[in-house]
Amino acid sequence: MKTIKTCATALISALLVFSPVAYADKWSDQFPHIKATGDIPGECSYESMSKKNYKGKTLKINTHAVPVMGEPTALHAEQFAKLTGAKVDVTHTPAGDLYAKAMVPFQAGQAPYDIVFGFSNFINDWKRYLEPVPKKYVEMKQMQDVTPSHIGIASWDGVMYQFPVDGDRHYLKYRKDVIDNPKYQKKYKADTGKELRVPQTWKEYGEMAAYFNGWDWDGDGEKEYGSAEVMKKDDLMYAAFYSRSAAYSKNPKTPGGFFFDLKTMKPLINNPGFVEALTDWVAATKYVPPGGINFGLGDEIGSFGGGQTLFSFSWDDAFVAAMQPDSPINNKVGAAQLPGAMKVWNRTTNSWDEGFNQAPFFVWGWAVGVAKKSKEKEMAFDYLCFFANEANHQADIGIGRFGVNPFRNDDFKADVWTQIGWDKDIAQSYVDTLAQMEESKNRVFPLRVPGTFEFNAALATAAAKALAGQLSPQAALDEAAKQWEDILNRVGKDNVRAAYSVGVAMEDNKL
Amino acid sequence: MNFKHKYVFLFPGLFVLIGILIFPIIFTIRLSLSGWNSYTPEMNFIGITNYIRLFTDDPRFWESFFRLSFLSVTTVILQYIIGFALALIVWREIKFKRFFRVIFLIPMMTTPVIMTVIWRTFFHESLGPVNDLLGNLGVKPILWLSDPVIAKFTVIIVEVWQWTPFMFLLLLAGLLSLPKEPFLAAAIDGASPFRKFVYVTFPLMAPISIGAIIIRLIEASKIMDTVFVLTSGGPGTATETSSFYIYIKGLREFQMGYAATLSFTYLVIMIISLTIIAKVLTKLMIKE
Secondary structure (H helix, E strand, C coil): CHHHHHHHHHHHHHHHHHHHHHHHHHHHHHCHHHCCCCCCCCCCCHHHHHCCCCCCCEEEEEEECCCCCHHHHHHHHHHHHHHHCCEEEEEEECHHHHHHHHHHHHHHCCCCCCEEEEEHHHHHHHHHHEECCCHHHHCCHHHHCECHHHHHHCEECCEECCCCCCCCCEEEEEEHHHHCCHHHHHHHHHHHCCCCCCCCEHHHHHHHHHHCCCECCCCCCCCEEEEECCCCCCCCHHHHHHHHHHHHHCCCCCCCCCCEECCCCEECCCCHHHHHHHHHHHHHCCCCCCCHHHCCHHHHHHHHHCCCEEEEEECCHHHHHHCCCCCCCCCCEEEECCCEEEEEEECCCCEEEEEEECCCECCCCEEEEEECCCCCHHHHHHHHHHHCCHHHHHHHCCCHHHCCCCCEHHHHCHHHHHCCCCCHHHHHHHHHHHHHHHHCCCCECCCCCCCHHHHHHHHHHHHHHHHCCCCCHHHHHHHHHHHHHHHHHHHCHHHHHHHHHHHHHHHCCCC | CCHHHHHHHHHHHHHHHHHHHHHHHHHHHHHHCCCCCCCCCCCCCCCCHHHHHHHHHCHHHHHHHHHHHHHHHHHHHHHHHHHHHHHHHHHCCCCCHHHHHHHHHHHHHCCHHHHHHHHHHHHCCCCCHHHHHHHHCCCCCCCCCCCHHHHHHHHHHHHHHHHHHHHHHHHHHHHHCCCCHHHHHHHHCCCCHHHHHHHHHHHHHHHHHHHHHHHHHHHHCCCCHHHHHHCCCCCCCCCCCHHHHHHHHHHHCCCHHHHHHHHHHHHHHHHHHHHHHHHHHHHHHCCC
8 A cells, every 4th residue: 555655646746747848849849949948937938829729810920031030939929829819910121120020010100010129129119019017927927037228228217018928139259269279379370470369459459350351261161251340321230330330439537328328418429439440340351251341230240150160249149050960060159249449539638548348249139029019919029939938049149140148137147058068168168158248347238219220220331431431440430420520400409318328328337 | 064073083093193292392392392301300480501501511412423423324335236136137037036035034024123233143253153153254352342443343234234135125215116117118229237227217216215315314313222232332322322322311211301392403403404414315316
């Protein structure tokens, strides 16, 4: 009798302990995307969604082009449709058109899309047209793991308008098998007299990239190049430029604004710090792959992730793509903070402050909201909640081309990454890099002001002209600054100042 | 029967005309006098502020306009020359005439956006087959899309490839409709093929040629899809055309009021310039 009792207890215990795995098996059989974890219980898990019935209803989504964010949107739409019976229509739009694709119907009082994807810095322009995320989603367990900074990014005045699905920052990615290779270290030292190491400054980055440009340094029979960067005008290149500018222009001694002087609202983007960064960038056109001046984000991911270049810097995607099992450079890459500079512009003294300076750029990331005029708000929020559920999130962050990057506390643990096949030291350096950026006191946050798209577009056009050789860096940035003044006058300095002060407070570590 | 009833039959056409032509123009003019943008989405009245901005403070528009003029004139001239040559070839009694006629028309029947994506892949500087092929012949990679000058010619190549068949079609139809007598007379006089072309074919084709050139100029001046897909106006602003610039201002930066100003101004310029071009071509090509 005792034996039977023991066996029964063991059986019940085993059933209780392994019941989630039983669910996991059940759902991962149908949805191989989550085969690594299976379903993870939660308010928006596969199991929970399967109990919803949206048969006869249609959900319309406008998202980015495939693959970055467009592919996971479509994949989760298909899964959501299977689970709930809903019909989900997904429209894919190029990055440069996401803003207007939502704004036109917003302003016309229409809702052709229930869900609109964009960038988190659109929040100021979009928030009046978006439905705040309902309390039940804000308070659910899944949301509790989102880092406070990403909750802040998705919110304005304490109200969450964007459902967190992504978290971004720019950092440096490099080929570990080259930089840490003693043979190349020796050769580089012999040829240049300098150390081959993870570049500490943008000048070092440029020197190394130029050295390793245009020859087959990994022995695959193909030429490799120095750097892959987002240089295409309408494809987020402004963010790449801000990343290169931060070290030269974000001076911890001069708080009160990176893009504008908060007191006077004078644009700072043509000061010598930004000009130095653009001069470096123009030089970079010589060490990018052929056609690199037209690289958008997808090209950059494909180029570095495919093993074509020594360096890259931007979002996590290229790094994660490089670390995928099918990548030719799997476990051959390293992550580090963005390079710094040996001088930083001091706008108070109007001179350079000598000494090492580094400033991480928090680009933030993809953002998504539900249209206020949508007639399917509940289904829309359920879809977003499902998109970001734990099982989907863990699968998504391991696929570089998806563009889904860490924004939850759990993502900052090395174990999450070693479980998907990353070498322990690479996983550790990756999470350390992200953590160091979080801890930095000299961070730059993107512009989140009314008319943000106009400001960034003006800057991108000017920088693109410099990259194409149409204007000198100084002339290009003077042109951009003049346009920023015009935009300020149209939008109203006080409107912009009020919104910008929030970002400045974050940069000055007051929030 | 009341004679005035006949006007009732005009209403449907008139209604359509007002709906699709008159109203949009009037609306555009009104919008151009407003400051509608992303942060003030309203039809306020700001007078001619946008027009002052365009004429005093927007060199990018004028640069894009002159770039467009260069691109459209160059592509149309090339399309005319190649289209005329092809039409002359299949106008003669040659083998497989019908086959060639169909082959020459294929580019025009393809979807411009899809074909431009394919061209972009061909011209991709590190992964595309064109540079690969040239590399096998010992030619250094050409910066088809990254060099400000070469990128313009890449756009021209794609446009010429896509739209020469249209010119070919119009000119071939023209050739087939020409009277035979002048050619017989020229043959009796012993005129060489060259003289026949210069003194008979070309003058007889002049009215059709003018029509074809004007139609293509109107179309070429709206060039947007090729630029959008192939270069996005880049590198820098090297291939940005007026229509693409208006699109950027209106639908990317969301300056609707200002974009309306650009659109209306562009419309007026195009009407005037195309009227002048038509007059000049008539004077040059049609001898009384």
